[in-house]
Amino acid sequence: MHADAAAELVREQPVITTERLDLRPLRPSDVGLIAHYTADRRVAEGTRAIPHPLPPGAADGFVARAMDPERSEDVWAIDGARHGLGEVLGVVSLTRMEDSQSELGFWVGAGFWNTGFASEAVSGLVSVNPHGARTLFAEVFQDNPGSARVLTNCGFAYLGDAESWSVARNNRVPTWTYLRRMAG
Secondary structure (H helix, E strand, O other): OOHHHHHHHHHOOOOEEOOOOEEEEOOHHHHHHHHHHHOOHHHHOOOOOOOOOOOOOHHHHHHHHHHOOOOOEEEEEEEOHHHOOOOOOEEEEEEEEOOOEEEEEEEEOHHHOOOOHHHHHHHHHHHHOOOOOOEEEEEEEOOOHHHHHHHHHOOOEEEEEEEEEEOOOOEEEEEEEEEEEOOO
16 A cells, blocks of 8 residues: 555544444544543543543643544544533544554543443444454453453453553553454
8 A cells, every 4th residue: 555545544534423422533622521531530540541640731632642644543532412412421442553453442431331332332433443454452451340341242252361551550450351353
């Protein structure tokens, strides 16, 4: 593939519509809600990269990186505005890896836990497979069985145990790794 065509693919990020949600690229107006949700220790500690306490400007930097044409991670806002909910309920992302593989990540604000929004967003993203990945990977902390259920509900299979660093916890945390083979 020509380099310009590859760069254009990186920039293109489709809007994905599910029954209750729109998954759309982040925009500058999302900073406030992202900062609000990720300032919650429970949300931050469920991720590898969100610090707690959230430093000033962290959400601005996250949105700026998500909007960068040269990004390696595509981030979608989980937007419920079409159904009278917030413009950002959380985010779902895909990070390009080698060999037609992507890593899936997601979080939702604590007020939206156990609503099915995370499963609906992940399922919608997986069904479209915007990276054209042949394999998707995902990882959750072992003390977060709700996120593990989201993955298994969306067709991911348990692959094994590992550990990852959590910035919010300032420690290594045991993880479960999941894989989903995509239709080829």
